Every structure is written in structure tokens, then in C-alpha cells.
Amino acid sequence: MTAILSLDNVTQRFGGLTALDAVSLDIAPGEVVGLIGPNGAGKTTLVNMVSGVYKPSTGTITFDGKRIDGLKSYQIARLGVARTYQVVQPFPEMTVLENVMSPATFAAGNLGVEAAQEKALEALRFCGLDEQAQMRASELTLAGRKRLELAKSLAMDPKVLLLDEVNAGLNPAEIDLALDLIRRISAKGVTIVIIEHLMKVVMNLCSRIVVLHHGAKIAEGTPAEVTSDPHVIEAYLGNRYARKQAGEAKEGADG
Ligand SMILES: Nc1ncnc2c1ncn2[C@@H]1O[C@H](COP(=O)(O)OP(=O)(O)O)[C@@H](O)[C@H]1O
Numbered sequence: 001m002t003a004i005l006s007l008d009n010v011t012q013r014f015g016g017l018t019a020l021d022a023v024s025l026d027i028a029p030g031e032v033v034g035l036i037g038p039n040g041a042g043k044t045t046l047v048n049m050v051s052g053v054y055k056p057s058t059g060t061i062t063f064d065g066k067r068i069d070g071l072k073s074y075q076i077a078r079l080g081v082a083r084t085y086q087v088v089q090p091f092p093e094m095t096v097l098e099n100v101m102s103p104a105t106f107a108a109g110n111l112g113v114e115a116a117q118e119k120a121l122e123a124l125r126f127c128g129l130d131e132q133a134q135m136r137a138s139e140l141t142l143a144g145r146k147r148l149e150l151a152k153s154l155a156m157d158p159k160v161l162l163l164d165e166v167n168a169g170l171n172p173a174e175i176d177l178a179l180d181l182i183r184r185i186s187a188k189g190v191t192i193v194i195i196e197h198l199m200k201v202v203m204n205l206c207s208r209i210v211v212l213h214h215g216a217k218i219a220e221g222t223p224a225e226v227t228s229d230p231h232v233i234e235a236y237l238g239n240r241y242a243r244k245q246a247g248e249a250k251e252g253a254d255g
């Protein structure tokens, strides 16, 4: 496989803390990869390094055959890597449309106002937010703000999209809508890395799951492999989840 995104032995230290510990990872074009692990495992740090917020302490990151570690965020964004933020931070006084126009302009470098508007509207339509285009961002519900995050990243025409807990705090109906939206983004050919605590979402979307614990990659594989891995159960999923899965598998077999 020729990876679209590769991390090779990437370590990130913050003072005495090793937030990411020699992580290597290859993501194939078109894949939807889940990144899971307990709070503090290093998931957001990984996204921050790929998107250029931090430069790795050691190791290399390659996107589309080009080394990107050490590049600035805007350079990485222009190459085609977009990310969402765990804590959504729209400009509250700007309209929803204006919030999406800025990343559209930012990623393209030299986009006129009309072209930026068209691009932003297209992203809003795709995310089902076009009717809210003229609302102030502060008037959106949490689900709306999460979708705005997605629209902002889509307006950058990414090849790779890193999603950091885009479904946190949503209710089940909103999560179903979000699942559908993420599937449609994937169907456009965008490669997706999704950080997610809801196993329902991970199991539904991802062909492969990577598990981080204390900054290290402790498992990687298909959803079935990872969720039955004793290390993952111990570090993250817990025995309750494992028993539930086993029960469901048995029900499936019986039925
Ligand atoms: N900028 C930073 N400075 C110091 N420590 C940080 C910084 N960012 C993250 N950390 C620490 O790195 C570890 C991993 O954090 P994070 O990547 O946010 O975990 P996760 O997203 O998996 O919950 C945590 O212990 C966190 O406190």
C-alpha cells in the first residue's frame, strides 16, 4: 500500500511528559481509521502534530509523498490536510457563512470573495447547514456548531480529514445524522482519521482502528480484532464492553 499519510516513529514531549511515544502509522488513501484510547492517551496531540500545531520532538510525518513535519499549519492545510477541533471555536459574531468562508480562502490562498462564498455555500449545503447560512454562529445548537466545524474543514477541499470528537455531546438522532454525513464525506474519496469515544460510531464507520494508551500505540486492526484484544479491553474498553460484545456475538450465532 502507498500510504497517503504516514507517521514514522513520532514522539512528542511536553517538558517531562511524553504525550506521544514513538508512534508509527500508515493510512491508505480512502480509508476511514478510528483512533481510540482513554483521555490523555495522546489522540489530540497526534492530530496537532499532523496538522502542524506542534512539530514532533522526533520522527517524521509524510503526506502524499512529502515530508510535512516542521511545516506551518497553513502550509499543511494547503497541501490537503484538514482537521476539526475537539473544542469547537467558531467566530460567534460572524455568520455561519462567513465562518466557512475564512477557511475556504485560507486553504486556497488567493480566492476572491465570490468564489469563497460559493465554496462555503457548497460545504454548508453538503452538511445540511445552508438554511442557517445567515445566522450568527453563536445562535447554532451544539449539533449545528459541530456540523459547522465539518463544513469549515470541507471548504478546504481536504484529501485527508482529521476529526477530533465531532460527535461528543450529541444525542442519538444527531449522531445518526453525523454518521451519515461522515459516510458521505468518505464517499467523496476523502481519507478520514476519526477520534471517537462512542464505540457505536467507530464500529459503524471504520475499517481499521488504532488504539493509543499513554502515548503508545497498543493495538491496531479491524474493529473485531481490536475490540477482542485483551490489552485494549484492559486499557480502554473495560470488561463490561467485552462481555456485551461477546453476548451479542453469541446471540448472533444462536439466531
Ligand atoms: N500543549 C501541551 N502542553 C503540555 N502538555 C500537553 C499539551 N497538550 C497535551 N498535553 C498532555 O499530553 C497528554 C496527551 O493529551 P491529549 O493528546 O490531549 O490526549 P487525548 O486527546 O488522547 O485525550 C496529556 O497528558 C495532556 O495533558
Ligand SMILES: [Mg+2]
Pocket: 043, 044, 045, 086
Ligand atoms: Mg483529545
